[in-house]
Amino acid sequence: MKHIDIKANSPEVFLEQLQQIIGGEIKERWSEFILTINNKNAIGNIKFIPFDWGVNLLDFNIKFHKDIKLHIETHEAFNPIRFIYLSKGSLKHKFGIQNKIAKIGQFESLIFTNKNGGSSDIIFPKNENLSINIVQIIRKKFLKKRTTNVATLNSKLYEIFVDSDHENRFSSYGTLNLKMADLIDSIQNINAKGMLKILKIEARVYEILSMHIQQHNKILSRKKTPLGINKTTLKTIRNIGNEILKYPSREYNLHELSLNSGITQAKLQKGFKFLYNRTVTEYIRHIRLENARDMLKSTDLNISQIVYSIGFSSRSYFSKVFKEKYNITPNQFKKKLKTITA
Known part of the structure; x- marks a missing residue:
């Protein structure tokens, strides 16, 4: 196992100290620092993006060739x-003074901080593709942000956020969360450059932070995954959801989805409610309506063409559910767009 000691006084130094031990080259472009490695220690990259008010992002997309112990x-x-949050792979975490080691697996999360004078160990396994998203909050800077209102947090997180003198240690190990994986994946697909790209990433980072806080609230309220549905089943249901998202015009029905996936109809419904807060039918309709609205904005297709291209079989039904969702008919929506662009 390769030991890496980190004694950083800033997130920038953190990245530099990693480079000193595992090698690679750091390049900066548009305030995005990328450490690229391809040597005997690892292959892949680690990205660092600083934002205002003490918020920054570390993004690991890497495979280590040796077990790595990061002593911070x-x-x-x-x-x-x-x-x-881990989109791929696994890691282990422990506080320096404790013997207890916690393992965090794929689609699971960890929130932690330490007290002054303390240390933490993060252990990365060798020969495992890792995709790890780390949002870091420097409290003294973050609390100066005018819109920061930590008083709305639950008591445990509130105590940690206002502990700007670092008098306490804290850890919270999250349960399975597939929604966060989709949000993090969307960062990789941002089609922009320069300041616009950084602004879009920053917006996603705050969404990720919000989702971590929601997850922690669920843990405190002991909200668990639906009875009888394990991690493997939820991964399969997420794949089904992504397929519907990618191909909304295909014909879907609960019976065939159940047959093809090997998951009972009851579990499919429970899984969709857990992941998307919608039944299977509601989710399909939601995706089709979102596509229809985008097509009304970005194409010259008429409403009938859009209706049949996204999988609806009735224009009247489409108009009805569109108005229920957006409080405006498709015709009114299209006319409104013409007025705005005129």
């Missing part, structure tokens, strides 16, 4: 709250 010592100037 706290620093008075840099001891953030870390919000970690």
